[in-house]
Amino acid sequence: MKHRKSSQLLQQLVFVGPSIVFFILIIVVPFLLGMYYSFTDWNGVSENINWVGFDNFLHIFTNDPKFQTAFWFTVRFTVVGVVLTNIIGFFLAYFLTKPLKTRNILRTIFFMPNVIGGLLLGFIWQFIFVKGFSAVGDVTGWSFFNLPWLGDEPTAFWGIVIVFVWQTAGYLMVIYISSLTNVSPDLLEAAEIDGASRWQVLRSIILPLIMPGVTICLFLAISWSFKMFDLNLSLTKGGPFGSTESVALNIYNEAFVNNRYGIGTAKALIFFVIVAIITMIQVRLTKSKEVEA
């Protein structure tokens, strides 16, 4: 009996031990430590760390216009980004589940931007916005292309949106394709025989049946756009005048550029709470709309 127990313990250690160690070291400890720092005035280097209570949070909510700008930017960006990527991703999937000859090549093309990291994509697009667009503008004469893309507040916002959509729509397309191919053709045929229009079929049959896919795609798009960092950094660095600074970039700057670890970690904690609440609400809402076929 004793032998059995110790062998169980050994198994637990061998199988689960390594994962637990890394998990605690890299996630749990920093997470708890972050909670502690967020109530201090630590600058990241200094030996003395003073407890300041809720001062950091008070400062963030009342006296930090840059954070508020960043937060507002992130919210607007998330709303626009989530809607556009999902609509485009869905329609790409919808048409690429039809018997097109170029279907497989097109799927590859739409997905390709996704394998490249956000940082490199941002740099590629920087060139396109600065040089490529003006070249296209010269050829076509369309003033749209000659706008000061990354140098002006409203266009910089849409510039990041364009790159984000170009990058992520293909990933959502893959998930929507797999959801769509699971919809039984019999149901669609029956609806057609009953005289349903294409729009009715889409709204009343396809959409309810692919709700699990919608849940995942919304979840992914929300968390990607809310946590956006790489694209933001390489495209605009938050400029012009901080108008496109995302919350993630703001937290980074606070800690590693301004050396205010205390305030940075407080922001990070607020960020975590917001992300957790939003994703939980979203998953709950869309899950409730899922139906069994």
Added chain:
Amino acid sequence: METTKNYRFSTIVTEIIMVLIGLLFLVPFYFLFVNSVKTFGDLLTNSAAWPEVFQWGNYANAWEKIKFPSALMNSLVVTVVSNLLLVLISSMAAYRMVRSDTRFNRILFGMFIAAMVIPFQSIMIPLVTVTSNLGLIDSLGGLIICYLGFGAPMSVFLFHGFVKSVPLEIEEAARVDGSSVYGVFFRIVFPLMKPMYVTVIILNTLWIWNDYLLPSLILQSSNLRTIPIATFALFGQYTKQWDLALPALVLGIMPIIIFFLLMQKYIIQGITAGSVKG
């Protein structure tokens, strides 16, 4: 007859529209490539045109400036080693958690799931302190350990779902035949998990290979730079020197594009499988 005719016509229209959208999607790649082989002057005045003379010398410059072989090697080491270790430790953990359904393991699994909601930016600041106190800063090994920590929750979660579908009977038969628990895992369960570790490897590769923020916090020495870090450093140093920057970007995206084109089928499957579980 009427309907098939209609159907066919609309398919052709759809096809043409989709091909046009596909070409539109490729335009950025066209600009990138075409301008990477132009002289600086040509690239400024004529960025939409096909290059008159191909300046392959741009690539030689960029290759040297970002120390491409070293950056590629660092990226490869980090991605491959992290992947192999992650697959090993998370499949083992998931297996044990399913097969030994104790309270402790259930709580642990719950913690792994909960941790998936934490954005990286929420823990990166104290992570820098923790890693530097542990001496993990400025080494590829330290970076890999970070990836093991961050990758574990999602990988364990994916394996967890899969192990549940592995029938217990096979394992029991092996046990009766005298195999140890470890033997059962490595000889029977692990090989059965192939579809899932392909998924886990694909998802982790796309993430780790392209990650910029974590390596930028952990690595300092220039000889340890991964591809994203080397590219970022180049852009900081040679702002707007596009005849150097564009070939560097092409070099930077090449390895992962080739990986994608070779592994396409598995990548698409992996993402589909991962999203259903996630």
